[in-house]
Amino acid sequence: MNIQDLLDKISVLELDPAGEPLVPPPEVVAFFVRWVRGLRQWKKSTLADFADVSISTVERVERGEKVNDETLNRIAIALGYETGYFTTPRRAIAREEANAQLQDSFGHLEPVRVFPMRSHRSIREAAGCHAFLIHDPGVPESLRPDILNLGEWLDLASFILSKELEQEIEGRGRRALYNDILECVRSLEKQGYTVLSGVTAAPQEGIPDWKVAVISVTSKATDPAAIKRQYLFVDRRCVALRADSKQAA
Numbered sequence: 001m002n003i004q005d006l007l008d009k010i011s012v013l014e015l016d017p018a019g020e021p022l023v024p025p026p027e028v029v030a031f032f033v034r035w036v037r038g039l040r041q042w043k044k045s046t047l048a049d050f051a052d053v054s055i056s057t058v059e060r061v062e063r064g065e066k067v068n069d070e071t072l073n074r075i076a077i078a079l080g081y082e083t084g085y086f087t088t089p090r091r092a093i094a095r096e097e098a099n100a101q102l103q104d105s106f107g108h109l110e111p112v113r114v115f116p117m118r119s120h121r122s123i124r125e126a127a128g129c130h131a132f133l134i135h136d137p138g139v140p141e142s143l144r145p146d147i148l149n150l151g152e153w154l155d156l157a158s159f160i161l162s163k164e165l166e167q168e169i170e171g172r173g174r175r176a177l178y179n180d181i182l183e184c185v186r187s188l189e190k191q192g193y194t195v196l197s198g199v200t201a202a203p204q205e206g207i208p209d210w211k212v213a214v215i216s217v218t219s220k221a222t223d224p225a226a227i228k229r230q231y232l233f234v235d236r237r238c239v240a241l242r243a244d245s246k247q248a249a
Contacts, residue, residue, distance in 0.1 A: 006031045006064055015092035022089055029072065029086045030064035036079050037062075039109075039233055046225050050078035109233040112214050114198035116227060117185050120178040122197050126213035127157035129199055133239055135232070136217040143191065147217055150184045150195075154213070157181060194218050194226040202239040212239040 009027040024032075037047055044062075048055045051074040061067055061075060069087040076085040093101075115122060126132070132154055136147055157177055185195045196216040204210045214234055218226045 003031070003034065006034075009064065017092050017094050019092065020089075021091050024086055024090070026061075026066050027064040030062050032086075033058075033075060033079070034062050035106075040079075040223075040225075041229050041231065042225055047075065047078055050222075051075045108236045110200065110236050111231040112198045112200045112234050114196040114214065114216065114229060114232050117195040117197040117215065118182065120175065120182075123154075123157065123178045123181050124161070125199050126154055126197050126215065127161050129158070129211040129213040130207075131210075131239070132213045132215060133234070134215045134217065138219060138222060139193070139217060143188075143193070146184070146188055146191070150181070150188070150215075153181045153184055154215075188217060192220050194220055194223065196226065196229060196232065198232065200234060200239060202236070204241045207241070210241070214239075 006027050010025075010031060013025055013027070015022070033047075037044070044055050044058045048058045051058070051071075053071055053074055057067060057071060058075070061072070072086040073083045077083060117123070117126075132151060134147060134151055136143075139147065160177065161174070188195055194217070198214050200212050200214055202210050202212050214232055216226070216232055220226070
């Protein structure tokens with residue numbers, strides 16, 4: 001069953017917001033699982049491995065077929081949701097409210113092309129931005145100093161490579177700076193993490209050339225496909241300047 005078939009079935013479901021709590025219909029679960037797996041750019045086999053189920057089971061779920069609660073709970077946990085997310089009865093909400101929630105959760109997402117942060121070019125592009133957005137879901141507190149250290153190095157590179165100082169650190173000095181930053185990235189990789197980076201244009205009022213470096217740090221144990229990821233989906237609201245920042249600028 002393709003996505004359009006699922007949407008057609010969902011559109012004719014009779015869900016009464018004033019009625020009794022109901023378990024989410026298989027078609028709704030199927031659409032949600034496909035959507036989240038797509039956002040994570042996971043293959044079916046990746047989800048199957050994390051959920052400890054077969055690929056054919058994932059395919060059944062994504063076709064809107066009924067499976068047992070244990071399987072749905074495993075898939076929910078693999079996608080980062082709590083046990084019972086797909087199996088606990090809940091009251092339906094009005095279609096308008098559902099649309100509003102969907103828009104708030106996904107309507108502001110924008111794809112950002114990313115690459116492993118392993119080259120001088122990736123460092124130079126990140127340092128050339130006006131701001132950094134570091135995304136590190138599930139990273140333990142013990143790793144926080146390493147990530148803060150990477151951010152501080154990038155801040156330093158951004159300052160040193162600004163137009164005012166650019167001519168003072170040509171050649172060998174610049175390469176040494178890039179290598180120091182790449183050593184921070186390698187340290188994170190040795191500890192079992194993948195570091196990706198990309199740049200997104202985020203024009204602001206009065207600052208049409210505003211750019212933000214997006215940096216992702218994820219565990220290879222929980223996100224093994226990250227190294228092959230080509231895009232991250234970033235909420236545009238996260239890269240916008242706050243009103244007080246604009247005034248200060």
